[in-house]
Amino acid sequence: MIYQLIILGAIAWIVQTALGYLQIKDFNTHYSELRKLGKVIVGKNKGKISSGTVVAFAIDDSGRIIKGEYMEGISVLARMKLLEGLEDLALNKINDDDLNEYSKGIKKAVKNAIKNYKLK
Numbered sequence: 540m541i542y543q544l545i546i547l548g549a550i551a552w553i554v555q556t557a558l559g560y561l562q563i564k565d566f567n568t569h570y571s572e573l574r575k576l577g578k579v580i581v582g583k584n585k586g587k588i589s590s591g592t593v594v595a596f597a598i599d600d601s602g603r604i605i606k607g608e609y610m611e612g613i614s615v616l617a618r619m620k621l622l623e624g625l626e627d628l629a630l631n632k633i634n635d636d637d638l639n640e641y642s643k644g645i646k647k648a649v650k651n652a653i654k655n656y657k658l659k
Contacts, residue, residue: 558614566593570595581593591613592644605626609622631656
């Protein structure tokens with residue numbers, strides 16, 4: 540019985556590691572595509588109990604958003620998706636009204652991206 544639990548735990552760990560690798564690979568692929576469009580600013584919102592969120596924006600030299608993508612979820616199955624509605628806005632001029640239609644996690648991640656942009 541103990542050996543079966545150990546084997547089951549090892550299999551679960553291997554599956555989680557493989558899915559985590561695929562998630563990181565997906566993020567890196569999307570990051571590289573955004574990088575071809577311009578500078579990339581990343582923001583994150585770590586979820587302790589709720590889902591975590593990562594946003595990535597390709598911006599031009601004046602700080603305007605060319606394209607945005609996000610990843611949101613509580614598992615390694617989350618993948619990058621297009622974040623529509625913020626294109627052509629200046630990243631440092633985004634306010635709460637611009638973020639009304641998005642989830643709480645995306646709002647926090649965008650605010651973190653703005654903070655990261657201002658630090659540069």
